[in-house]
Amino acid sequence: MNCLTRLAFNNVKSSSNLLNIEKKINLIKNVQFLKFSILSVLNSSTKENINIGTIGHIDHGKTTLTAAITKILSEKKLANFVSYDKIDSAPEEKRRGITINLMHVGYSTDKRNYAHVDCPGHADFIKNMITGTSQMDAAILVIAATDGVMPQTKEHLALAKAIGVKHIVVYINKADLADNEMVDLVEMEIRELLGTYGYDSEQTPIICGSALAALEDKNEKLGKESILKLMDTVDNYVPSPERDIKSPFLFPIEKAVTVPGRGQVLVGTVTRGKLKKGDPMEIVGFGETIKTAATEIHVFKNSVSECSAGEHVGILARGIKPGMIKRGMMAAQPNSTVQSNFIEASIYVLKKDEGGRKKPIISGYIQPLLTKTCSIDCNLKIPEDRGMLLGGEHATINILLKSPMTFLEGDRFTIRETLTLTSCTGVVTKILPDSNEKISGFNVQATKKVVYKNKK
Numbered sequence: 140m141n142c143l144t145r146l147a148f149n150n151v152k153s154s155s156n157l158l159n160i161e162k163k164i165n166l167i168k169n170v171q172f173l174k175f176s177i178l179s180v181l182n183s184s185t186k187e188n189i190n191i192g193t194i195g196h197i198d199h200g201k202t203t204l205t206a207a208i209t210k211i212l213s214e215k216k217l218a219n220f221v222s223y224d225k226i227d228s229a230p231e232e233k234r235r236g237i238t239i240n241l242m243h244v245g246y247s248t249d250k251r252n253y254a255h256v257d258c259p260g261h262a263d264f265i266k267n268m269i270t271g272t273s274q275m276d277a278a279i280l281v282i283a284a285t286d287g288v289m290p291q292t293k294e295h296l297a298l299a300k301a302i303g304v305k306h307i308v309v310y311i312n313k314a315d316l317a318d319n320e321m322v323d324l325v326e327m328e329i330r331e332l333l334g335t336y337g338y339d340s341e342q343t344p345i346i347c348g349s350a351l352a353a354l355e356d357k358n359e360k361l362g363k364e365s366i367l368k369l370m371d372t373v374d375n376y377v378p379s380p381e382r383d384i385k386s387p388f389l390f391p392i393e394k395a396v397t398v399p400g401r402g403q404v405l406v407g408t409v410t411r412g413k414l415k416k417g418d419p420m421e422i423v424g425f426g427e428t429i430k431t432a433a434t435e436i437h438v439f440k441n442s443v444s445e446c447s448a449g450e451h452v453g454i455l456a457r458g459i460k461p462g463m464i465k466r467g468m469m470a471a472q473p474n475s476t477v478q479s480n481f482i483e484a485s486i487y488v489l490k491k492d493e494g495g496r497k498k499p500i501i502s503g504y505i506q507p508l509l510t511k512t513c514s515i516d517c518n519l520k521i522p523e524d525r526g527m528l529l530g531g532e533h534a535t536i537n538i539l540l541k542s543p544m545t546f547l548e549g550d551r552f553t554i555r556e557t558l559t560l561t562s563c564t565g566v567v568t569k570i571l572p573d574s575n576e577k578i579s580g581f582n583v584q585a586t587k588k589v590v591y592k593n594k595k
Contacts, residue, residue: 186247187379188449190408192256194299195281196289200312200350204281205257207353209246211366218246223354245439245451250374254408254439254451275299276449277306277377279369280329284317284347287325288332294494294561300336301564303551306377307338309345310369315352315361322347344372382448387475388412389547390454391511392422395464402434403459405470407512408451412472415445420456423476424468424513426543431456431470467513469545478543480582481574483535484552486565490530496562499527505581506562508538510552516541517554518581519563539574541582546570 193201202223212218221244244255256275278299282292299307309329314322326345334340348365352358393407405422414420416436422429435455436446446452454470469476489495502521507514520537521528528534546567554563577583 186250186252188252188254189377189380190254190256190276190449190451191279191373191377192275193279193281194295196283196286196291196295199281199283199286199289199292201281202257203354204279204310204312204350205244205255207350207362207366208255208370209244211353211363212246212248212370217248248370248374253373256451275304276380277308277373278304279373280307280309281312282309282325282329283313284311284322284325285313288328293332296332296336296338297489297494298553298561300338301551301553301561307333307343308369308373308376309333309343310350310365311345311347312350314347314365315349315358344376346372380449383411384413384447386411387472388414388418388420388470389472389476390414390452390470391513392464392466392468392470393512394466395459395461396453397461398455402455402457403461403464404437404453404455405459405464406453407470409446409448410511411448413445413447414454416443419473420454420470421473421476422456422459422464422468422470423478423545425465425515426478426480427468428478429459429463430473431458433457467511467515467544471545476545477570478545479570479573480540480543481571482538482540482546482567483569483571484538484565484567485533485535486528486554486563487533488528488530488563489561493530494561495530496556496560497530499529500562501527504562506554506556508540508552508554510546510550513544515544516581518578519554535568537571539576539578539582543573 193205195201206221206223209218209221213220244257246253246255280292280296282288296307311322311325311329317325326347329345330340330343333343346365346369347361348369349358349361350366352362353366354362356362389410389412390405391407391410392405396404396406398404414433414436416433419430419432422431433454434457436443437453437455438446438450443452446454456470488500491497500519500521502519504519504521505516508517518539520539521534522536525534548567548569550567552565552567553561554565556562
C-alpha cells in the first residue's frame with residue numbers, strides 16, 4: 140500500500156471513528172433526555188391534581204390573573220404561558236371584552252398539578268359559572284381594589300357556597316391603582332362578606348397585587364411576587380380533596396368537540412372512579428342511553444392510558460356522531476346509573492337580601508334546575524301541609540324533571556328564576572321512581588286551541 144493509499148485509508152478510518160463517536164454522543168444525549176422525560180413524567184404523576192378557578196365580578200381581572208399565573212409559572216418551567224387573548228378566545232368575548240364561556244388551563248407548582256377554570260363574571264352567563272364552580276375543589280375570588288365588592292362578587296360567592304366549594308382564597312387585584320387606605324377598606328369589606336356566606340372571615344387568606352403588572356413585568360412586588368405568594372398560599376391553604384376512585388366511573392359532560400377524522404371528544408371533570416383506554420361506557424341523560432367506548436384519553440393535550448376522579452380530561456368516544464351529545468349528559472360505567480324524572484330534595488329558599496325572590500313559592504313552580512353541567516326545567520311539588528315556602532325557609536319536597544336524568548344522592552343544585560335571581564339551593568336526598576304525571580307546556584307539548592268562525 141503506497142503512502143497516498145494509506146493516508147486516504149486512515150482518513151476514511153478516522154472519519155468513520157468520528158462518525159461513530161458522534162453517534163455515541165447523540166445516543167447518550169437521547170438516553171439522558173429520555174431519562175429526564177421519564178423522571179418528569181414520574182414527578183408529575185406523583186403530584187396530586189387539584190381543580191381550582193377564578194370567580195368574581197365582571198372586569199375585576201379574573202382572566203388577566205389566570206394569564207398572569209401561567210406566565211409566572213412558565214418562567215419556572217411549570218406551565219405553558221396562555222395569553223389573555225387565548226383565554227378570551229371567542230369572537231363575542233373579544234368584541235365585548237368579557238369572558239362568556241368556561242376556559243380550562245393547566246399548570247403546576249412544585250407541590251401540585253392544577254386544572255384551572257376561568258369563570259365568566261357576566262350575569263348573562265351565570266349558568267356557565269355554575270358549571271365551573273361545580274368542578275372546583277377551591278376558588279380564587281378576584282376583587283378589584285378600585286371597586287370593592289360588587290353584585291357578581293356576592294352572587295358568585297353565594298353560588299360557590301351553595302354548590303359546595305369549601306375553600307376560598309381572595310386576590311385583591313389592581314392594588315397598584317389604589318392607595319393603602321382603600322385596599323384596607325376593601326379587605327374589611329371582603330372579610331365581612333365572607334362571614335355572611337358562611338366562610339371563615341378571619342382565616343381566609345387575602346393577597347394583594349396586580350395581575351396586569353405581573354403580565355407586563357412591572358412593579359415586581361405587586362406583580363410577580365404577588366402571583367408567587369398566591370400560588371404558595373393555594374398550595375398550603377387548600378387541603379388535599381378526597382377522591383372516590385373505587386366507585387363506578389362517572390363523568391358529567393361539559394361539551395363535545397368534533398375532531399375531524401376522529402370523532403367526538405367529550406370534555407369534563409371525572410366525578411368518581413377510573414377509566415382506562417378502551418373501556419366501554421354509556422352516555423346517559425334526557426332519557427337516552429348511548430353505548431360507546433373510550434378510544435383515547437387526553438389530559439391537557441397529553442395522551443394518557445387512564446384517568447381518575449378529579450382530573451379534567453377529554454375522552455374520544457367511539458361511534459359518536461355530531462349532535463348526539465347534549466350538555467348535561469353523563470358518561471358512565473355501563474349499568475351503573477339510573478335515570479329518573481322524579482327526585483326528593485332538601486331545599487332552602489333564598490331571602491330577598493340573599494338574591495332571592497320577594498314572593499313565596501307555591502306548588503307547581505317551574506324554573507330551570509342547574510347541577511354540575513346540566514340545566515333542565517323542573518316542577519316543584521310543595522307538601523300540602525306547607526302550602527307555600529317563604530324566603531329563609533327549609534323544606535323537603537319532590538321535584539318533577541322535564542326529562543329523566545342521572546342524579547346521585549348528595550348532588551347539590553340551584554334553581555334560577557332569572558339571569559340575576561337564584562330562588563333556591565338544595566341537595567338531592569332520594570332518587571324516586573319515574574313519575575307518569577303529564578303537565579301541558581312542561582313535559583307535554585301544549586296543544587293549540589283552534590277557533591272556527593262561522594261564515595255569514
